[in-house]
Amino acid sequence: KAGVTQTPRYLIKTRGQQVTLSCSPISGHRSVSWYQQTPGQGLQFLFEYFSETQRNKGNFPGRFSGRQFSNSRSEMNVSTLELGDSALYLCASSLAGVSGNTIYFGEGSWLTVV
């Protein structure tokens, strides 16, 4: 079974630009969540989607947004990029909306803002 797939793996953007990251969950998984990982802040929760609806949202500015499609694939968008947005963005998927479900991570998208 294929794991969580994230694209692109690496990208460099300029301040003020926007970026869209894509995540394909494990087949059959309906919940997708996104995390930002930085050396200073560690792993921080961005948002979670289940059946195309955002169920949870972390403490990030409105420049960070996401969506989920009917096939459970998800995208996140960051507009008006800032240098501090440089990070590893991780997507994770799980079967359904149950607290005990394990979340499985993709390899991440490395974003560098210059």
Next chain:
Amino acid sequence: AQSVAQPEDQVNVAEGNPLTVKCTYSVSGNPYLFWYVQYPNRGLQFLLKYITGDNLVKGSYGFEAEFNKSQTSFHLKKPSALVSDSALYFCAVRPADNYGQNFVFGPGTRLSVLP
């Protein structure tokens, strides 16, 4: 609010010796607890979780963890460390009774196994 503490930034252990990576948590109600490992330039890999039942949980690659409710701890252990275990380890918690709360991860502990 829930939180996770991993009191050691770095743990060094000799190959073949037992290892322990510590985790304590705070959550309202019962916890679901998880351990993940991250190798350089990779995503997080699931190791094991505690949901209910036996306090000693066995996971991948010979790792195990013990849930201690009175001490609110969930320490990760392995009887005999390998050099290939060197990585960044994350503990995470989610409340069992409130799916509205997302996962909260600890800051991570870097494990170095010395040959």
